[in-house]
Amino acid sequence: MVLSSRIKNDFKIFENYKNEVGSELIYLDSAATTQKPYQVINAEVDFLTNSNAAAHRGSYRLSEKASVCLEDARLSVANFLKVGTSEIVFTKSATESLNLLAYSFGNASEKCEKEKIFKLSVGDEIVVTEMEHHANLVPWQELCRRTGAVLKWIQCTKEGVLDLSDLSKVITARCKILAITHQSNSVGTVNPVEFLVEKARHVGALVVLDACQSASRIPLDLIKLDVDFAVFSGHKMLGPTGIGVLYGRRKYLEAMPPFLFGGSMIENVFMNTSTYVTSVSRFEPGVPMTSQAVGLCAAIRYLEKYGMNRVYQHELDLTSYALKKLSAIPDIQLLGPLEAEKRPGVVAFNLGSIHSHDVGQALDGFNIAVRVGHHCAKPLLRKMGVKGSVRASFHIYNDLSDVDKLVDGLLYTHKAFKEMGMFL
Amino acid sequence: MNLQDIYKNVLVKHYREQHGATLKEPFIFESVKVSPTCGDEINLRIHDSSDKCCDISYEISGCTVSQSSSSIMYDLCQGKTIPEVMELYRQVVDFMNDKTSTAPESLGDVSAFDEVRRYQGRIRCVLLSWEALIVSLQSLEKK
Numbered sequence: 001m002v003l004s005s006r007i008k009n010d011f012k013i014f015e016n017y018k019n020e021v022g023s024e025l026i027y028l029d030s031a032a033t034t035q036k037p038y039q040v041i042n043a044e045v046d047f048l049t050n051s052n053a054a055a056h057r058g059s060y061r062l063s064e065k066a067s068v069c070l071e072d073a074r075l076s077v078a079n080f081l082k083v084g085t086s087e088i089v090f091t092k093s094a095t096e097s098l099n100l101l102a103y104s105f106g107n108a109s110e111k112c113e114k115e116k117i118f119k120l121s122v123g124d125e126i127v128v129t130e131m132e133h134h135a136n137l138v139p140w141q142e143l144c145r146r147t148g149a150v151l152k153w154i155q156c157t158k159e160g161v162l163d164l165s166d167l168s169k170v171i172t173a174r175c176k177i178l179a180i181t182h183q184s185n186s187v188g189t190v191n192p193v194e195f196l197v198e199k200a201r202h203v204g205a206l207v208v209l210d211a212c213q214s215a216s217r218i219p220l221d222l223i224k225l226d227v228d229f230a231v232f233s234g235h236k237m238l239g240p241t242g243i244g245v246l247y248g249r250r251k252y253l254e255a256m257p258p259f260l261f262g263g264s265m266i267e268n269v270f271m272n273t274s275t276y277v278t279s280v281s282r283f284e285p286g287v288p289m290t291s292q293a294v295g296l297c298a299a300i301r302y303l304e305k306y307g308m309n310r311v312y313q314h315e316l317d318l319t320s321y322a323l324k325k326l327s328a329i330p331d332i333q334l335l336g337p338l339e340a341e342k343r344p345g346v347v348a349f350n351l352g353s354i355h356s357h358d359v360g361q362a363l364d365g366f367n368i369a370v371r372v373g374h375h376c377a378k379p380l381l382r383k384m385g386v387k388g389s390v391r392a393s394f395h396i397y398n399d400l401s402d403v404d405k406l407v408d409g410l411l412y413t414h415k416a417f418k419e420m421g422m423f424l
Numbered sequence: 425m426n427l428q429d430i431y432k433n434v435l436v437k438h439y440r441e442q443h444g445a446t447l448k449e450p451f452i453f454e455s456v457k458v459s460p461t462c463g464d465e466i467n468l469r470i471h472d473s474s475d476k477c478c479d480i481s482y483e484i485s486g487c488t489v490s491q492s493s494s495s496i497m498y499d500l501c502q503g504k505t506i507p508e509v510m511e512l513y514r515q516v517v518d519f520m521n522d523k524t525s526t527a528p529e530s531l532g533d534v535s536a537f538d539e540v541r542r543y544q545g546r547i548r549c550v551l552l553s554w555e556a557l558i559v560s561l562q563s564l565e566k567k
Contacts, residue, residue, distance in 0.1 A: 355487035357462050358431075361543065365425030374463035387485050388463055416427045420436055422488060 003306060003314045005399045010037040010302075014397070017367075026368040026405045031185050031213060031346055031375075031393035033235045036299075040238055043298035044291045054287045056264065070290045073297035077245055080300045081222045081230070087253060089246040089283045090293055094212045095135040097231035097246035098179075100259040100283060101208060102139035105177070106146050107257040114255035117206070122148030125174045127205070129191070130156040131184045131380040136210040140179055149176070154196075156383050160187040160336040160348075167199055175205040183213035186377035186391060187336030187384075188319075188346025190214065197226050206252075212236055216395070217315050217345045219308035222247055234292065238395075239299035243292035246283070254278050260285045303396075311396055315345035318394040322347045322403045329410050331423070335389055348391045351410060353424040354417050356388040362413040363390075368406055430543075432536040435492040442491055444498030448481040453564050457556035459548060464490045468556040470564060480557065489537070489546050494553035496533045506561055513558050520547045 008014055013035050017025040027035060053066040071085070078085045091097045108118035120126070126140045130153050144151045154170050155163045171178060178200040183190045193209060200207045209230040211220060216237030222230055229252070234243035248256070258265055258276055262285035267275040276282050303311060320340035326332055331352035337343045351359050360372035371391045374381050381389060392406055417423060451469035458465045464486030471479035480501060484494045501509050516534055519527045520541050527535035540546045 357464075357487035357489075357545075357549065361430065361546065362425075362427055365427065373461065378463065413427075417431075420428065420431055420433075421440060422431065422436055424440070 001314060001317055001399060002310045003396055005401075007306075008397045008399075010039065011035045011397050012038055012041075021367060023367045024405075026366070026402050026409075028392040028394065028398070028402065028406060029369045029371050030395035030398075031188075031236070031391060032371050033241070034216065034238050034395050035397060036238055036240065036295075037302055039302050040240065040295050040298040044240060044295040047291045047294040052291065055290045056281070057287060066290050069294050070288050073290075073293035076297040076300045080304070081220055081247055082224075083222050083247055084250060086250050086280060087247055089248065089253065089280045090288065091244040091246055091283070092242055092289070093235075093244035094210065094231040094233040095244070097244050098135050098208070098210070099139045100246060101229060101231075102143040103259045104256045104283075106143050107259070109257070112257075115257055117252075118256060120144075120147040120149040120176055123174060124149040124176045125152050125172060126150070126177045126179065127152045127154065127171055127175050128179050129154045129162055129181065130383055131160065131162070131186070131189060131191075131377065132179070132181050133185045133210065133212070134376045134378070136179055136181055136208075137379070140177070150174075153379075154180075156380055158384050160184065160189050160380065160384055161342070162189075162191055164192075164195075171196075171199045171203060171205070173203050175200065175203050177208060178205045179208040179210070181210040181213070183211075183218070183346075184336070184343075184377065184380065185213050185346075186375040186380055186389070187348045188213070188343030188393070189336055190218070190342060190344065193225050193227065201226075213346070216303065216311070218312055228252060234296040234299065237296075237299055238302055240292045240295035243289055243296050245296075253280055253283070256283075258282050258285075262286055264288070306396065312344060314396055315394055316340050318398055318400070318403060319344050319347060321400055322392065322394075322406070325403055325407045326410070329407065330414055332410070333386075335384055335386065345395070346391065346393045348389045350386060350389050351414060351417075354413075354422060356390045358417070358422070359390050359410070359413055362416065363406070363409045366405065366409040366412070368409050370406075429539040430546075431488060432539075434533050434536045435488065438492035438495035438533065439488045442484075442495040442498075444481055444502070445483065445491075445495065446481060447483050448479070451481070453560050453567075455556055455560045455563070457552060457559065459486075459490075459552055461545070461548065462487070464549065464552055466490070466494060466553050466556045468553070468560055470560055482553065482556075484553065486552065487549055489540055489549035490552045493534075493537070493550045496536075497553045497557065500532055500534070501557065506565070509557065509561065513554050516554055517551065520550055 051065045053063040055066040055070040078088050105118040108115040207227045209227040211230045211232045215232035230247040235241040265282045265285045333350040335348040356372035373388045453470045456467050466484040468482040523541045
């Protein structure tokens with residue numbers, strides 16, 4: 001393994017769990033949320049105990065200190081993505097970021113020249129994929145309902161990869177927005193983003209990338225990917241909950257109408273009208289979530305300490321090992337691509353006819369935490385012909401022994417459920 | 425965790441041979457209830473407009489717990505009046521939420537969920553079919 005098992009020592013929850021429960025926690029649900037190293041927790045505590053004030057609000061030194069903390073965090077995110085600070089908006093989460101885009105586009109006015117590019121009319125098309133997390137599907141459904149635009153999607157195969165065979169019929173000249181996931185949260189499939197972006201450019205569509213799963217696993221260069229917008233959440237990359245990122249090309253962020261209104265995003269306010277700032281603050285109303293941004297900054301620095309290339313290799317090694325070991329379990333049904341490089345960090349499966357919730361319950365008995373059910377990706381699971389699945393997802397605090405324990409747990413579960421007559 | 429404590433024989437029997445688990449025609453009311461967390465889904469029909477709520481039929485896609493609970497619910501509610509079903513539901517909810525209580529005899533095989541009560545997420549599995557039935561009966565009463 002490229003990363004040492006000693007990394008786990010930075011994540012105090014593992015020691016605390018063992019002390020409380022008496023057994024080791026095998027945490028395999030990082031695709032839902034990651035555990036946090038003490039460096040991230042300490043960074044937030046340090047901010048709250050030494051620098052806490054309303055950023056960009058006060059004229060006193062402590063407020064300026066808080067402002068510096070916030071903007072340092074923004075700079076770290078921008079550098080991580082290799083973009084500019086004027087292109088980074090802090091939100092509550094990736095889900096909020098996606099809703100921000102959908103609402104902002106929906107608010108675009110044809111009468112405003114700079115907003116026209118976002119304006120959707122009856123018959124315009126928004127294209128997603130069949131493997132989207134609900135957060136990158138439902139907001140676009142609602143936007144279509146509000147504007148009369150049509151939702152289309154790139155279908156998936158039963159193997160959980162995109163069917164690119166008839167793309168010209170899906171991404172047509174009427175396509176205004178292509179919203180795609182970089183990596184499926186349910187089966188881990190990584191999509192050919194640059195290829196799809198090229199198709200979008202050909203028809204002049206804007207591209208929105210859901211990078212929730214990829215941001216903490218795969219080295220990201222948004223300039224190279226050439227997307228117009230990208231979103232991810234801090235808590236899925238060792239950072240705190242309550243902070244998300246929206247990347248947008250500066251020219252677009254400056255042109256988009258706001259989503260939420262209130263303090264900080266205004267330029268001037270009268271009783272019957274207001275004007276708004278042109279900077280990213282236009283999308284950050286209210287007192288900023290500075291402590292969470294500081295936590296995210298610490299998370300990025302933590303990841304960069306090891307280097308995203310090594311993190312990626314670590315995920316590949318774990319996934320490759322897991323796929324090999326899982327495939328030997330009786331009645332296992334692996335879902336998604338069979339090659340680790342096509343789905344780093346995430347494995348999904350079913351155990352014969354046993355419902356995923358029952359498998360998850362059994363694994364919990366061994367302190368193995370996995371996700372079960374539909375993973376907020378019902379259309380993909382439906383396409384793959386399953387009602388639910390078990391998902392094990394890794395991060396830098398996992399090692400091969402975690403996979404071994406997962407396999408042992410599944411073997412026990414298989415035997416127990418077989419003896420109880422639960423296989424149909 | 426001992427799986428046999430959770431998946432008692434009686435539950436597994438209901439899971440393997442579910443009672444009432446085929447949708448019948450005609451029906452006077454139909455509802456679909458989906459668990460937002462795990463995606464378990466029940467389609468439940470009521471076939472009688474009188475005070476009795478016999479002739480429930482359903483189709484469920486779900487885990488062992490939700491499927492066996494549906495079968496047990498069917499056995500308990502067939503031939504009962506609506507007030508009797510409401511009382512049974514109240515008793516099931518009380519039993520599932522009070523981990524120290526013993527199931528009254530009226531609940532029959534529901535008592536087999538005593539270990540399941542320890543897991544908050546599984547309580548929802550037990551109650552899915554009951555909630556579908558109660559909501560259906562309440563909707564019917566309003567009609």
